[in-house]
Amino acid sequence: MGRINRWTLMIPRFCAYGFLKNLRFFDVFLILFLRQKGLSFLEIGTLIGIREMTAMILEVPTGIVADLIGRRKAMITAFLSYIISFLFYYAARNFMWFLPAVILFGVGDALRSGTHKAMILEYLDLRGLSDKKVEVYGRTRSWSQIGSALSTVIAAVLVFYKGDYGIVFLASLIPYILDLGLMISYPKELDGKRSRHLSLRAVFDFTLHSFRNCWNVRPLRTALLNSSLDKGVYKVAKDYLQPVLKASSMALLPFMVRLFPGATEQQATAVAIGVVYSILYLANSQASRRAYVVQRWLGGSKRALNWTYFSLLLISSMAFLALRFDLRYLAVLAFLMLAFVENARRPMLVSYLGAFMERKQRATVLSVESQLSALTAMVMGPVMGFFADHFGISGVFIVSILLFTALGIPLRIKEED
Template sequence: MPIMSMVNHFGAYSFLKNQRYFQPFLTLIYLEKGLTYFQIGLLTSFHKTCLSLMEMPSGSIADLYGRTSSLEFAWLSYICSFSILAVSDSYPLLFVALFFVAIGDAMRTGTHKAIIFTWIRHQKLSAQKAEIYGNIRSTGKLGAALSVVIGSVLVFWSGKYSHIFWMTIPAYILGLLNFMCYPSYLNKSVIISLKSDVSRQSGRIREFVGHFIECMNISWKNVRIRTLLMESVVFDLMISLGRMYLQPILKETALILPIFTSFDETRRGSLLIGLVYFLLHLGSAFASSQTKFVS
């Protein structure tokens, strides 16, 4: 496959995965469903805890069963979660939905980056690694900025939040189709490619468990890795909780501004939230595009 064609596929992945039109309004969606901030905090903590517990075995699964296959499974998990979030106001079912999100996040995180770097090594483009990856990330951030605009328009048009989950699903279906265009060698990890045909055909469960235990032992015994993992979990949770309060603050700010007073509070809030998140993602896209100058 031509080099630029594959880079475009990677860019399409990065663009489509950020088409989460609900993301800037997620806390407001929970509030619309009748949840309290305490309940929202429990949901967020549950998601982060599940994600942390599943990231290690998900990496082993990707190593042993194929990276592209892992991403396809992640996308199916996302689609299941979006469907539940779109139709359900039941608090227990929201935990189920976030469990599927955690599965998707765990299977996705780091997996596609490994695919990109494998392709770069295969194409002997290591000297351009920072530029290629920076451009791919920039495409993703531009996609995120566009998703904010689309999400804001959808909320402004309808005056409601929850239905935008349905609008997210087509983008993730396109993402699944995009994975089918990846070369087959990108679905094979280094571990699998070095093993004999016999080991591929038998003992896969024992192989997975052994590989997982080995990775856990290495991570736990290494003080630096263990400390880094703990700090990462705490930092990520703090960022998520801070983001949780940003959306209602922006909405309340929009209500006290003497503009767009002819619209209801949901529509007025969507305008300011959309503007702030759009500028944040646009700045992030610019920073990613400049990676080649600082590498």
């Protein structure tokens, strides 16, 4: 990492992007906010599915547009979509009013996903530091997790004193406006090589070549499917920690009343979420930063990806049993472990995928990965919501256990690849 420290200010700016992007104060209260609005888990899962469907439909086209006309413009549009989405979330009163909020959020995700990673990879290639992908991406992701940890504390304080989950959406406008300004300030060299003229034929040819490249290269195809499965499942399952913490926070209420006479269940929940999610994100920050150490310790990228995949199955089983037998604190630990493993896997997967990608198509290939993840989350949202409504939160992990078990062998990264 010695050479990295002598770079220009781009690495700190990449880190600042991740830090500000993850100041999403609503994240740790989203399920509770929607439940407060009277939505069932199935309705919440349906909204998640619609959000992911929007991202899935637009993912590859927006990745292509980013590669052809410039990645900065794609990122600027993404943050504008997010900002408008937050306003809809804050104003919505029922299921139908949440639809434009989740659709706009999906548009933002589609424009952003894969694009910024491609900008980082482009910068490393321009500086002759392609061998530092895991370290650099791990560093930027660690700052993202630090932003998430700080976001949790601020969100918990806002909910504690305001007594309203909705305030977190208004507060999220500030960091996203700052990130919008940061994207505008990025140098043009990170746009990559662009086509001077955008046409439907160019988009079609570019799409066909990129998909063919993803499908025909077997290691790339397997890695894309492997990555999209765990990312999509985790994206849906992780938020069910919120109702678990709400149920667990009742044990805090007697102590809260002593310190704050008249303290409510919502305030106890805010404290529990603030503490647990802060620990979670700080631990995830170290998982991302030290991903290359874990990869080396497990014997290389292929063995590391296979072992961490297997650990996701074991942790899902642990979470199911803990929730089934009402061992809430053990269930919280399982959620923390799940997040830790997922955040260690991401830098490994991005680096592994990068070995099979052509430079000018990176945003597109990474967008294919995000699109497959969105497809998984689109299906898993309503399915997990249905199971949660009928079997309790433990039902969420019935789904993940079945998936990880059924697809474990087909999605194994082979040593000879």
